[in-house]
Amino acid sequence: MVELVDTPSSRPWLARLSFVTAAAAVLLVLIGAGVRGSIGLLLVGGIGSAAGLAAAWWFLTHRGVLRWLAGAIVVLAPLVVAVLFARANLIWVMVGFGLLWWAAVAAGRRALAPAHEETAAEYETAPPRRPYLIMNPRSGGGKVEKFHLVERARELGAEVYVLNGPSVDVATVARQAVRDGADLLGVAGGDGTQALVAGIAAEHGLPFLVVSAGTRNHFALDLGLDREDPSKCLDALTDGVELQIDLGLIGDRTFVNNASFGAYAAIVQSPAYRDDKVGTTLNLLPEVLTGDHGTHLRLDVDGVTVTGPQAVLISNNPYAADDVAGLGERPRLDGGKLGVLAVTVRGAADAAGLISERGRARALTVRSTAEAVVDADAPTVPVGVDGEALLLPTPVHCTIRPGALRVRVPRHRPGVRPARPELDWARLRRLALARRRS
Known part of the structure; x- marks a missing residue:
């Protein structure tokens, strides 16, 4: 039964366009490559992606010959996949699939975007x-x-x-x-x-x-x-x-952006980091990521305990849904919540598993909360607070000060770019099946 809802006329049509384009992308693969070819495409692409991610983990956690062999695999894996597709005359299929899927995602996000973007008063x-x-x-x-x-x-x-x-x-x-x-x-x-x-x-x-x-x-x-x-x-x-x-509060110190624990915080503590950021990072990452150097962390947030994460990022309000790592923007600074991200990768198998939703859920802990506690097996822990290297006593309590x-x-300024909505296919389906109330 079709649900009657009040909604701008363009949004249901954008949702329908998203589904039609996504279906066209799948049909293109099925027609262009056939059923067996489609299965082969999925297998080759999946194996290539998993191999690249696993090799990237080895590159970051090893030195010497093993590091550079792993680096070569990171570069060669996508090239090998491209060559196999080319030999099967399927490059055009993958290019077409990519373009159609990009259009489906763009239309879906546009359909789910709020009619009026909320901004700080x-x-x-x-x-x-x-x-x-x-x-x-x-x-x-x-x-x-x-x-x-x-x-x-x-x-x-x-x-x-x-x-x-x-x-x-x-x-x-x-x-x-x-x-x-x-x-x-x-x-x-x-x-x-x-x-x-x-x-x-x-x-x-x-x-x-x-x-x-x-x-x-x-x-x-x-x-x-x-x-x-x-x-x-x-x-x-x-x-x-x-x-x-x-404002974020870590211990008795405020932060405007974020506080980072683990890999990044340990690296910026090094005296050599300021003069040689890349070299120092590559030199220290093997011990930091494998737990052979520094402290072992424990994160407690919303009744959940994450043991042994390699990195924890706590931000003053969450980052955008497609930027949880804190490399871009926060849509709001007045939401009254901390953003919490913890990364826990045990080895190359976990790294390879990041291509699946289940693997990402196991490796990434993402929360929006009012309080988080980071503890360690040491009396102090390195912390990067808004880019400043600090050493704080454990446990470290992080809270939010709403409207502080x-x-x-x-008055006249560029403004904050609207956040891209997360692509929720269930919401998109309901929107596609809706029709305006006359």
């Missing part, structure tokens, strides 16, 4: 009278000088403190500014410095200003700020609005 507030900005001239390859941020901020009435060395205690500088009457605190620098000063602003109920002068500017990205021209962030001093966002930080942003 904006509040009208008076411009600050005594803004105080801390600027790091070394951050982001010298963006403070390149974009004349000191001069621009002073023209707009801000007092500016320029960090003149790594020995300066940024928290002490910010607290003194509050005692001297600052009614806004801001930072032009990396996310680690942003987090320190943001915590002090939240403690005193002051608005906080982010200037995207860091290297990656993940926090600025998720606030919808201009990362190409950090001077435009200063427009908030005269024509701005306020957002009320969450007032952030002043320019």
